[in-house]
Amino acid sequence: MTLQDKLTTTKRTHILNAAARTFAEKGYHATTVRDVARAAGVADGTIYNHFQNKYALLLGLFTQMTEAAEPALNPAALTGLHLRELLREMLDQPLQSLRGENYELVRVVLSEALINRDLASAFRTGLLTPMLAGTVEVLRRRGDLRADPEDTVRLLSSLVLGLLLQAALGDEELQETWAVLPDRLADLLVGGLA
Amino acid sequence: MTLQDKLTTTKRTHILNAAARTFAEKGYHATTVRDVARAAGVADGTIYNHFQNKYALLLGLFTQMTEAAEPALNPAALTGLHLRELLREMLDQPLQSLRGENYELVRVVLSEALINRDLASAFRTGLLTPMLAGTVEVLRRRGDLRADPEDTVRLLSSLVLGLLLQAALGDEELQETWAVLPDRLADLLVGGLA
Amino acid sequence: MTLQDKLTTTKRTHILNAAARTFAEKGYHATTVRDVARAAGVADGTIYNHFQNKYALLLGLFTQMTEAAEPALNPAALTGLHLRELLREMLDQPLQSLRGENYELVRVVLSEALINRDLASAFRTGLLTPMLAGTVEVLRRRGDLRADPEDTVRLLSSLVLGLLLQAALGDEELQETWAVLPDRLADLLVGGLA
Amino acid sequence: MTLQDKLTTTKRTHILNAAARTFAEKGYHATTVRDVARAAGVADGTIYNHFQNKYALLLGLFTQMTEAAEPALNPAALTGLHLRELLREMLDQPLQSLRGENYELVRVVLSEALINRDLASAFRTGLLTPMLAGTVEVLRRRGDLRADPEDTVRLLSSLVLGLLLQAALGDEELQETWAVLPDRLADLLVGGLA
DNA sequence: GATGAATGAGGTTTCATTCAT
DNA sequence: CATGAATGAAACCTCATTCAT
Structure with missing residues (x-):
């Protein structure tokens, strides 16, 4: 260069x-x-x-976002943890990686992706799918997960996205409990609600 | 009239x-x-x-949406169910109420709400908050819920929103399993992952 | 009727x-x-x-105005006065006849007449010309007017219009001295400035 | 620059x-x-x-007008004249300075000023007031003016505005005598009408 | 490559006027 | 004659994009 x-x-x-x-x-x-x-x-x-044009700026930002999120997609470091800790990390990491500037960007990109098919598709194939795939692998190799790995991943990813969306919509109560939320949700998930 | x-x-x-x-x-x-x-x-x-103006059309649609969702906000009919059935309904109902025309509307309104503070606020106070409040009440009155009701509601609502968001983003795999998903997720939640 | x-x-x-x-x-x-x-x-x-249309409203108002001003156009009552009194009346009458509602109307009609040739023409033939003609007659029959009647009328009419215009433009000082102004100007005119 | x-x-x-x-x-x-x-x-x-917008065009024209009229507002050159000549100039100059393009502009700006308070105010403070102030000064320093300088100025300014207005309204007779009018009016004013 | 004035298509909104009720 | 919803032309203004300097 x-x-x-x-x-x-x-x-x-x-x-x-x-x-x-x-x-x-x-x-x-x-x-x-x-x-x-x-x-x-x-x-x-x-x-x-x-x-090339204004839209290319948005695409550029989207690419920047996916590249920034990539490290979080390869959760090799999570192998040694207890299941509860693992879940906690899986919930916490995505939320943490979006603090600060990136957090605002998610709002913008997500907003446009909800309307623009191309961007929605890129959002899925560039962010969601790899994240899910990586996570399924990690879960599959463990012996202490009673539940179906794919269902579990679906559960976790939906949870993360839902939390993210609420935060993006300005839910202040959520943001205040942001620090302890992964812990408490991981507890619930491990032990079950009944 | x-x-x-x-x-x-x-x-x-x-x-x-x-x-x-x-x-x-x-x-x-x-x-x-x-x-x-x-x-x-x-x-x-x-x-x-x-x-009054173009934006009023969007607001009108939003109001229509909240009014359409109102019946789902008062889950009086859920009293006699087993916990597993209750969870299933709580996951399923919101997703069902947004099929068809309304489903597309969520995309549009959500997209704008992510950017427009006023709309985001209206979205929270008009939809999310009442939904959560109603649900907390129902859960509190039950004796078979081991977990904290508020945490449980947070968990469920995030789950629903996350699923909704993925569907809105065009996740076809999700839409295909839409029919059995509430059942499977309810199972996971009741029994726990471990 | x-x-x-x-x-x-x-x-x-x-x-x-x-x-x-x-x-x-x-x-x-x-x-x-x-x-x-x-x-x-x-x-x-x-x-x-x-x-017939919006413009007809303006024309209607204009007609109303000219009809209201008509009595002032025939100054038969001014025959017996001294010259100084006559001048005072000639200055005062038009200004008085436009107090109140009519006064605001002059502004509107004049504003449009400045741009609209037809209205300007109607303004001249319906208001100015008859007013001048009547005044010339009155002056001509007098023996105590040294100056040329036509020039005098031109002088007086310009003076009145000028005062009117300044009042219409919001000259507050003018409006305050409005009561004594005709007197003082009549003095000046009769005696001359030198 | x-x-x-x-x-x-x-x-x-x-x-x-x-x-x-x-x-x-x-x-x-x-x-x-x-x-x-x-x-x-x-x-x-x-x-x-x-x-900035369409109205700014009008304001721009107004400013251009006032700047063009500024030279006429400082009648320093009028000191050595006889009173009759002075009056003649005071009537003639404003009328002359508005011939040609500016003349049409007066119509437009005046028309709007009659309706728009801001423009009317600017018209007074930007044009009328300085013109009057300058003229009062000139008159005050003379010994051959019997009349009150302020009344005289009021008389002259009203006369000028009145003539201007009539010309703006398309009075052709006035425009034809435009050349000799200042002379004749000055005569009348100096000698008085009686 | 950088600039920013010029472009003109296109957007939202207003409003004089019509006409079925 | 009265009504007022419907009409649609047309206005003002914005802004993504171009291009000569």
Whole structure:
């Protein structure tokens, strides 16, 4: 990678970060390309030297998101844990990985994915499916899981997404108990409700 | 209610249905007021005789949604059931109540709620909170629930929302197992994973 | 005139008064036909049973104005006065005749007349010209006027219009001295400035 | 001022001139932004790169008017004249300064000022008040003025405005005698009517 | 590659006018 | 004659995108 390339990449990232901030604040549709340009400190036209169009900014952010989430998709480190701890981690990790800036981004991308078939598809194949697949593998290798691994994964993933959605919708009570929630839910899941 | 009122209400509903269809198909932002007018078979200006502006159409749909969901919020009929059956119903009912037209609407409203603070707030206070409150009551009165009712409700609601979100994102595998999923998840929850 | 005619005339006048109020408050262009209808307490469509279109309302008001001003156009009563008194009356009368509601109307009609050739023409032939003509006659018959009657009329009419315009533009200082102004200006005019 | 600034200023002025022409021809309200754009030979959107909205065009014209009238507001050159000549100039100058393009503009701006409080206020403080103030000063320093300077100014300004208004309303007779009118009126004023 | 003025299609909304009731 | 919902043309304005500098 030449210096030139590096500069280019830097500016691309710089613009993408600006887009992340503005999209997060006002949403994709309410944000103008000019908003992004101003936030990045560049001219309107410069955006188009790095991205084909406004939508490409959103796709770029989505890609950034999936790449950031990838480490969490390969839960090799979870092998030695007790089942309760494992569940706790499986609930906690996704939630933790989305704190801060990324958290706002999920809102924006998710919002658009709910409407845009392509983005929804990319969301599933790029994020959900690999996450589930990796998790199924981990569960399958364990001996202490009485339940069907696939059902368990479905349960866990739905739980995580549901929690995420509620947080994204501004549920403050949820965010306050965010710290202890994985523990308590893991307890419930392990022992059963009856 | 006079005849005139009835006609007015009818047309309002008619327009709202047209809005539901177009919004569901193209999303709120990509839909023009003219699209809605054409779908309703009226002139552009007629929309504004019944709704203050385009956003009021979205709000109208949201209200329609909450009113349609209200029956599901008062689970009085669930008193005599076994715990497993109760859980099954609690998972199944919300999912069932959103089949068909309403199902598409959730996508649209949810998409906008993720970005619009007001709508998010309305979504929580109009749908989520009453649903949770009703459910907590039902659980509290039972003697066979070992777990904390509030935690249980949090668990169930997150599960439902997560499933809903996945379905909204087009997860076909989920939709295929939709029929048996409540049963299987209820089993898992009652007995625990270990 | 039958009773029916009287009722019709009454309603026409009623609507015209409503139009006067609303036009005076918001101006002709910023006033909607619905505004007028609401002010008159009738339905939108009723306006069109009495006036061909919105512009006809303005014309109606203009006609009303000229008819109201007509008495002032025939200054038969001014024959016996001293010159100074005559001038004072000639300045004072037009200003007085426009107090209250009519005063606001002048603003509206004048505003439109400045742009609309037809209205401007009607304004001149219906108001200005007859006023000038009548005044010239009165002046001509006097022996104590040293100056040319036509020039004098031009002077007086311009003065009146200028004062009117300044008042219409909201000159508060002018309105405060409104009571004594004709006297003082008449003094100046009779004696000369040198 | 850089070249870029100059170009920008030029285009702003260019658009403003186009607005002047179209407003003068059809009036402010009957003129569409598209009309102005066409007259300026630019695209609709370009207007908004130089003016915030349609009303800003009117304000721009008003400012242009006041700036054009400013030289006439400082009558320093009138010190050495005889009273009769002074009056003649005071009547003539404002009328002369509004010939040609500006003359049409007065019609448009005045028309709107009669309805719009803000514009009326700006009209008074930006044009009338400074004109009057400057004139009072000049009169005060003279010894040959028998009359009260403030009354005299009020008389003169009203006269000028009245003449202007009549001209704006299309009084052709007035426009024909426009050349000799200041002379004759000055005579009347100096000598008095009796 | 960077700039930002220019573009013009297209969006939302208003409102004078009509007409069936 | 009165009503007021329906109409749809047309207005103002935005903004993604282009391109000459």
